[in-house]
Amino acid sequence: MNSIIEHKILSHFPNVAFNVVAIAASMGGLEAISKIVSGLPQDFPAAIVIVQHMHPYAPSYLADLLSRRTALRVKQAESGELLRPSTVYVAVPNKHLMVNPNGTLFLSEAAKVNFVRPSANVLFQSVATSYKARAIAVVLTGKDTDGVLGVLAIKKHGGIAIAQDENSCKCFDMPKAAIETGKVDYVLSLEAIASTLVSLVLTEKAASQDR
Numbered sequence: 264m265n266s267i268i269e270h271k272i273l274s275h276f277p278n279v280a281f282n283v284v285a286i287a288a289s290m291g292g293l294e295a296i297s298k299i300v301s302g303l304p305q306d307f308p309a310a311i312v313i314v315q316h317m318h319p320y321a322p323s324y325l326a327d328l329l330s331r332r333t334a335l336r337v338k339q340a341e342s343g344e345l346l347r348p349s350t351v352y353v354a355v356p357n358k359h360l361m362v363n364p365n366g367t368l369f370l371s372e373a374a375k376v377n378f379v380r381p382s383a384n385v386l387f388q389s390v391a392t393s394y395k396a397r398a399i400a401v402v403l404t405g406k407d408t409d410g411v412l413g414v415l416a417i418k419k420h421g422g423i424a425i426a427q428d429e430n431s432c433k434c435f436d437m438p439k440a441a442i443e444t445g446k447v448d449y450v451l452s453l454e455a456i457a458s459t460l461v462s463l464v465l466t467e468k469a470a471s472q473d474r
Contacts, residue, residue: 275366276348277308281423281464282397283346284309284363285390287383288358289316290407291433293325295453297332300351302457304440305334309464310346310398312362312390313352314381316405326353341371354381361389377409383437387413396421397462401449401456403427405437411444418446423463425449427455 276282283337288295300311312376317323323339329351330337346366352441354360359371360381368388376382383402387410390398400417402410404427410415414424424447426438432451 268283275345276310278467279308279396279464280466281399282309282348283390283394284311284399284401284460284464285314285362285413286388286403287314287386287402287405287437288400289379289407289434289437291327291408292316292402294433295427295431296325297329297462298453299322299401299403299425299457299460300329300333300335301338302454303461305332306336306349307464308348309460310348311335311351312340312346312354312360312368312386313351314360314386316379316381316409317354317356323353323356326351326369329353332423340370341367342368344368354386357381359384359385362393364393366393377407379407379409383453384413385409388416391420391422392414394420394422395434398422398462399425401425401427401460402418402438402441404432404434407433407436410437411440414441414444423448425459426450427456 324329336349354405387400426441427446
């Protein structure tokens with residue numbers, strides 16, 4: 264990423280170590296995501312982008328449900344929208360959610376990845392290439408292995424990977440697959456994930472200039 268583009272996508276974020284938190288979940292995801300976003304302060308200075316596996320042809324009420332459980336702004340993602348701090352963006356049914364190199368969101372009808380759309384891998388990989396060391400990926404409860412390739416991309420570009428621990432999962436498949444890559448930085452209970460995100464994002468402000 265050249266310095267002009269990097270300045271453009273980061274200039275509207277405060278000087279913190281991480282700008283984007285990408286979260287992925289499947290079975291049991293509503294409860295898990297709700298616990299995390301409810302534990303974040305209203306002025307949390309990063310954007311949060313969420314992929315939840317869902318029925319492809321039914322409307323999603325995830326944004327409405329989450330908005331009742333967090334002080335953050337919550338909305339369904341829209342193509343062309345610029346990521347903003349203190350805002351939660353939720354994937355829509357049957358479309359991949361991606362973050363472009365210029366910091367805008369993109370909803371894609373590209374083929375399913377590992378039989379799912381939206382896919383954690385697609386989101387994580389786009390966030391990794393766009394935000395590099397300023398990105399955090401969080402893999403929550405869910406079946407199958409979605410998120411593994413995305414975690415590898417996050418780590419390749421210098422970001423942080425977090426997985427939910429087995430005891431707090433309804434289904435441990437997705438976090439387990441991520442952990443087995445050997446690249447996950449933190450394996451945490453739901454109660455610990457929110458506080459860890461706050462600590463990571465708000466620390467090393469001066470050091471973030473070099474990320």
